[in-house]
Amino acid sequence: MSLLNLSFGELLGLAGAISAGIIALYLLDRSKRRQLVATLRFWTQADVRTELKHRRRIQQPWSLLLQILSILLLLLAIAGPHFGGDESAFRDHVVLLDTSAWMGARTRTGTLMDEARAAARAYIKSLPLRDRVMIVRADALATPVTPFEANRVALEQAIRESQPGASALNLEQAIEFAQRAQRLQSQRAGEIVYAGAARVPEQESAPVQAPSNLRVLAVNAPQENAGLRKIGLRRSPADPDTWNIFVSVKNYGLRPHDVQLALQFGGAPAGSKAMTLQPGAEEQATFEYKTKVAGYLEARLLPEDSFPQDNRAVIELPARQALRVVVYSAEPRMLRALIASNPQVSATFEPPERFDPQTKADIVVLDRFIPPARPRADSIWIQPPASGSPIPVRETKTGITLEHWRPETQLGAGLHTKNARIDSGEILSAAPGDIVVADAAGGPLIVARPSTPKIAVIGFEPLRSSMKYELATPLLMGNLMRWMAPETFRRWDVQAGTVGAVNVTLDQAPDPSSVRVVTENQRALPFTIEGNSLRFFAGSPGTVRVLTGDRETVYSLTLPDVGDTAWKPPANVRRGIPRAAEASDTGIDAWPWLALFGGIGLFIDWLLFGRSRALRLRAARIAAGAARLNAWRKAS
Amino acid sequence: MAGQLLETALLEKLERLTIHWQKSLPGLVGGHNTSRFAGPGQEFLDHRHFHHGDDLRAVNWRVFLRLEKLFLKMFQLEPRIPVRLLFDTSDSMKTGNPPKFDYARQLAGALCYVGLVRLDSICLQPFANKLGDAFVASGGRHRFQPAVNFLSAVKTGGRTSFFDVARDFVSNYPQRGLVIVISDFLDDGDCEKPLQYLSDFGHELILVHVWSPEDREPPWEGELELEDAETGQHVELSFDAEARRMYTQAFDDYAQSLRRVALRNNGRYVGVPSNVPVDEAIFGPLVRAGALE
Numbered sequence: 001m002s003l004l005n006l007s008f009g010e011l012l013g014l015a016g017a018i019s020a021g022i023i024a025l026y027l028l029d030r031s032k033r034r035q036l037v038a039t040l041r042f043w044t045q046a047d048v049r050t051e052l053k054h055r056r057r058i059q060q061p062w063s064l065l066l067q068i069l070s071i072l073l074l075l076l077a078i079a080g081p082h083f084g085g086d087e088s089a090f091r092d093h094v095v096l097l098d099t100s101a102w103m104g105a106r107t108r109t110g111t112l113m114d115e116a117r118a119a120a121r122a123y124i125k126s127l128p129l130r131d132r133v134m135i136v137r138a139d140a141l142a143t144p145v146t147p148f149e150a151n152r153v154a155l156e157q158a159i160r161e162s163q164p165g166a167s168a169l170n171l172e173q174a175i176e177f178a179q180r181a182q183r184l185q186s187q188r189a190g191e192i193v194y195a196g197a198a199r200v201p202e203q204e205s206a207p208v209q210a211p212s213n214l215r216v217l218a219v220n221a222p223q224e225n226a227g228l229r230k231i232g233l234r235r236s237p238a239d240p241d242t243w244n245i246f247v248s249v250k251n252y253g254l255r256p257h258d259v260q261l262a263l264q265f266g267g268a269p270a271g272s273k274a275m276t277l278q279p280g281a282e283e284q285a286t287f288e289y290k291t292k293v294a295g296y297l298e299a300r301l302l303p304e305d306s307f308p309q310d311n312r313a314v315i316e317l318p319a320r321q322a323l324r325v326v327v328y329s330a331e332p333r334m335l336r337a338l339i340a341s342n343p344q345v346s347a348t349f350e351p352p353e354r355f356d357p358q359t360k361a362d363i364v365v366l367d368r369f370i371p372p373a374r375p376r377a378d379s380i381w382i383q384p385p386a387s388g389s390p391i392p393v394r395e396t397k398t399g400i401t402l403e404h405w406r407p408e409t410q411l412g413a414g415l416h417t418k419n420a421r422i423d424s425g426e427i428l429s430a431a432p433g434d435i436v437v438a439d440a441a442g443g444p445l446i447v448a449r450p451s452t453p454k455i456a457v458i459g460f461e462p463l464r465s466s467m468k469y470e471l472a473t474p475l476l477m478g479n480l481m482r483w484m485a486p487e488t489f490r491r492w493d494v495q496a497g498t499v500g501a502v503n504v505t506l507d508q509a510p511d512p513s514s515v516r517v518v519t520e521n522q523r524a525l526p527f528t529i530e531g532n533s534l535r536f537f538a539g540s541p542g543t544v545r546v547l548t549g550d551r552e553t554v555y556s557l558t559l560p561d562v563g564d565t566a567w568k569p570p571a572n573v574r575r576g577i578p579r580a581a582e583a584s585d586t587g588i589d590a591w592p593w594l595a596l597f598g599g600i601g602l603f604i605d606w607l608l609f610g611r612s613r614a615l616r617l618r619a620a621r622i623a624a625g626a627a628r629l630n631a632w633r634k635a636s
Numbered sequence: 637m638a639g640q641l642l643e644t645a646l647l648e649k650l651e652r653l654t655i656h657w658q659k660s661l662p663g664l665v666g667g668h669n670t671s672r673f674a675g676p677g678q679e680f681l682d683h684r685h686f687h688h689g690d691d692l693r694a695v696n697w698r699v700f701l702r703l704e705k706l707f708l709k710m711f712q713l714e715p716r717i718p719v720r721l722l723f724d725t726s727d728s729m730k731t732g733n734p735p736k737f738d739y740a741r742q743l744a745g746a747l748c749y750v751g752l753v754r755l756d757s758i759c760l761q762p763f764a765n766k767l768g769d770a771f772v773a774s775g776g777r778h779r780f781q782p783a784v785n786f787l788s789a790v791k792t793g794g795r796t797s798f799f800d801v802a803r804d805f806v807s808n809y810p811q812r813g814l815v816i817v818i819s820d821f822l823d824d825g826d827c828e829k830p831l832q833y834l835s836d837f838g839h840e841l842i843l844v845h846v847w848s849p850e851d852r853e854p855p856w857e858g859e860l861e862l863e864d865a866e867t868g869q870h871v872e873l874s875f876d877a878e879a880r881r882m883y884t885q886a887f888d889d890y891a892q893s894l895r896r897v898a899l900r901n902n903g904r905y906v907g908v909p910s911n912v913p914v915d916e917a918i919f920g921p922l923v924r925a926g927a928l929e
Contacts, residue, residue, distance in 0.1 A: 038820060
């Protein structure tokens, strides 16, 4: 018996204090009231015997006794005495409430989550009141919602607030968590109860080590479902305005399904395909869609089934951003082929006399002239006159041989020539920090300066020497533009997938310092790199960007992760709601009876001695008064 | 102005009422109640033998020519008699919620207004252990405001002594008339004999017994320390339902004794609890008892 966590003496003291208060209130209630009356003649005529009663302070001892007894009973009820059984026999149970994405599937009466919540409630209701329960929401992660808690209201609130998530169930991890919690935090381990549909991913469908105290509260889950599994988008290498779209659809059910896959972009149909999905099969559909504008691409799977969350996915497509290049040249014909041939470049050619330092361009190309003011944008200078070159010209030579490139730099990557002869060129003087791209015998021929704005100087006219036949010339121009505007040339993929663990396959093992994985709020997500494989975990739906060098992959993780198979619990696992007798110990909680008797005692006192009598008298008086008034009116 | 005591709507309703008395009282012509006393009226009543000193204008000369005997014609008289309103101002009238005194003042004002409308002469006479200063209202309804002012200025105080009051009244008002007593009749002494004395003197009595609900059925319970509003005497007692029943019985017996006094002397008794609105009391029991018609 806990007795309000008081010792017996303290409880007696508390009861005495309360009794003293009751007696004081009693005496106050029964104290004399001073009243002014019109006359005393009728009071004396009424033969009220006052002397005997007046000398007794306590005039209704039975009322006082009844009140004290009732209050003591209520006090004992609050103490919660428990008779019989083991006083410390309460057990600690863990309820694993499945909140995986599949629990949002519809049933006839609601969702699977509603059934799981009802089962969890029924289980808790069957437990003795002293037993404590920990509620754990189980999906890809096991998240405890409450500690071991005996308060049924808190448990009910935790169950009520549990909603289906977006990830698949990791049952093994959830059971391990429950075992660990019982081992570390409980005083006497009870059951581990799983309530849900037990739909797990295929890779986790291996037999789970079911503990001996596991109980399964299974819900009637629908079997048939077909849904979108993955969507991938990539700009076509041949035409940047064309998107290659890959859609993966899976049949999770046991019967073949005929489905219609429809794509819409900005509300307009963008493609459709009828597919027949075999049980357990995953099929892919490929589409091409050409657009320059940004918009939302929606993939929809028809007809609707019991789990509509994976029948629709929406991806936002960005608009294509072309690199704006302004070329100031007196002879633009040859440079046009070199620069404007790139579909990602929007080139404008102007004569030198129309030079504007504040022209709206990403890159300005200056062909063999010195502008009156340096351009604000990044600039590529082709054989500038020595007097005004942004990178000092050491000397001007004729008959130069480009001896070697610097492939270790980003600008020189992939460039190679053999005995390239240059009729006339400038030997540049590179400052510390400058990037030398190519060298001749006398010094650097091509130098880049990573300042703001970026500057690159080519000390010769590449299209007026043997270099115009070299593949290195367009590659050099491409490297320079990529170095100056890396965002434009970054490879850009969009993937729509499921939340949870995401595995990204890279072209090569990257430097971890150059890799960034960020959410839509620019919050960095932890990731691991193993070889050329990058892994990260997204616990909630959203957008994750993976930036690796010149490649950016956007993951729109909005599809629910649906388990592939239903886990079959072993035969020895207990199932269903236990009977009350099975769940309870042999002790008896006395507080309901004590509270009942206390309440009855107070009610009887109220009836016999308390205000009820006054109420009854008042009501009777009102009724009698009304009757008397009527009689008086008639008689008068 | 009269609205301070009585509402205008009530005054308008009171205009159709008349104070009624049953006794045949002598008085001057101009009243509205017939009397058995013959006098200078309009309606023929009877003949009687002529006696010396009778008014020769009333001799029936036609009968004399036929019978050679003098007979006198008598006419029915409707005398104007004095209406005296005695209202209790003792300390016991302060009790009740609202105080009985306020209620009594309203009743007195209403009866005064009814009399003024019929051109009766109303004497407002407060009393406690003796008669207070009286106010005579007469001359029509436009003289009602002074009566209201008088009633509003009256204060409570003193103990009730019906014996002294009756003695003073008889000595101060020798002309018989209608006496309306508005009181709680809570006199420590006997009030039946003084009332009987008034009646025996020739006055017609209308007893308006005003009580508050607490006077008849006290709502309190348990140990009480009671103080008499008039004497200041204290009594401590325990009061319960049985005692309340006995108390009410005693009160009702007392009211019944008052009724007997009134009826025995051809008077009228009206009991009015103070929680009944004044207009209901007037148009209800006072009209039904015949005090007003």
